[in-house]
Amino acid sequence: MPDPGHSFWARIAHEIADAIRHGIYAPGDRLPSEHELAQQYGVNRHTIRRSLSTLGQIGLVRSTQGSGTYVEDFAVDLVLGKRTRHRQNLAQAGLKGGLQVLAAARVRADAGVAQALRVRTGSSVLHLVVLGDGGGQPLHVSDRYFPLPRFAGLDVHLQESGSITTAFARLGVADYTRTESRISARLPNAEVATHLRQPAARPVLQVSSVNVDLQGLPIEFARTCFAGDRVSLTVDHGRDA
Numbered sequence: 001m002p003d004p005g006h007s008f009w010a011r012i013a014h015e016i017a018d019a020i021r022h023g024i025y026a027p028g029d030r031l032p033s034e035h036e037l038a039q040q041y042g043v044n045r046h047t048i049r050r051s052l053s054t055l056g057q058i059g060l061v062r063s064t065q066g067s068g069t070y071v072e073d074f075a076v077d078l079v080l081g082k083r084t085r086h087r088q089n090l091a092q093a094g095l096k097g098g099l100q101v102l103a104a105a106r107v108r109a110d111a112g113v114a115q116a117l118r119v120r121t122g123s124s125v126l127h128l129v130v131l132g133d134g135g136g137q138p139l140h141v142s143d144r145y146f147p148l149p150r151f152a153g154l155d156v157h158l159q160e161s162g163s164i165t166t167a168f169a170r171l172g173v174a175d176y177t178r179t180e181s182r183i184s185a186r187l188p189n190a191e192v193a194t195h196l197r198q199p200a201a202r203p204v205l206q207v208s209s210v211n212v213d214l215q216g217l218p219i220e221f222a223r224t225c226f227a228g229d230r231v232s233l234t235v236d237h238g239r240d241a
Contacts, residue, residue, distance in 0.1 A: 012041050013051040017060055017232060021077040023094050031061065031069045060232050076134060077232045080181045080207065085165055090134045097134035098162030102141075102195070104128050104155035106148065113145045116210050116221035124148045128155055130164075131195055132224075139231055141195040142224035151219070164220075173213050176220075181235050182208045188225055196227045203228050 019025050032040065037048045052069050055061045060077065063069045076093045090097045107127045114121040126146040132139050146154055150171070157167035168176060185203045193200040204225040211220040226233065 009047045009050040013054045017077045025071045029071045080235045095135040100131045101159045102129040117218045140224050140226045142222050144222040176211050179210050192225050
């Protein structure tokens with residue numbers, strides 16, 4: 001989502017997205033008309049139109065000519081915060097879900113992974129392919145890397161619990177925080193499109209992120225692809241999520 005302090009239209013888009021996330025507007029609901037929203041926020045209809053257009057571009061709403069603007073049948077706004085937790089994020093959106101390990105392997109860290117985890121290039125790391133679901137829908141699929149031997153067996157704990165937080169706790173990491181989230185849009189490859197149940201021609205939102213333990217040591221580097229038509233992302237590393 002745009003920075004809510006950037007402009008009136010961005011702030012309004014942020015507030016409407018927040019209302020959707022908290023269930024004030026449920027999937028399939030018709031939003032108030034442009035005229036009603038303009039009166040509510042004290043702005044002109046052009047500003048409202050730009051706000052709704054932004055929400056449409058990220059897949060939260062759809063506009064039907066002559067009928068109005070509707071919340072997409074499945075749309076969720078996820079917050080990437082200082083403590084980003086999949087289940088907690090979904091709970092705030094009124095959904096249930098978990099994580100599923102699709103593949104696990106011990107691999108050699110390439111330069112990018114090594115830099116993120118602060119290990120030597122070629123070091124042995126645990127690579128997991130993980131699917132995240134919410135409300136019965138696939139929301140994201142990720143390539144996740146963990147330093148070894150510290151996190152040997154993490155895949156088993158994650159598969160058993162469906163929670164990366166629980167898996168970390170079982171291996172002695174009681175708490176951890178996110179230091180960065182870098183977002184870009186790209187077309188998915190065939191494997192990602194299949195996991196997300198979407199056409200390969202539809203863009204996904206890719207987030208590259210690093211989590212660290214309380215001593216500041218990197219414990220996870222991830223590249224996560226979010227279904228662009230089901231998810232919008234709000235980045236706020238100043239708050240827990």
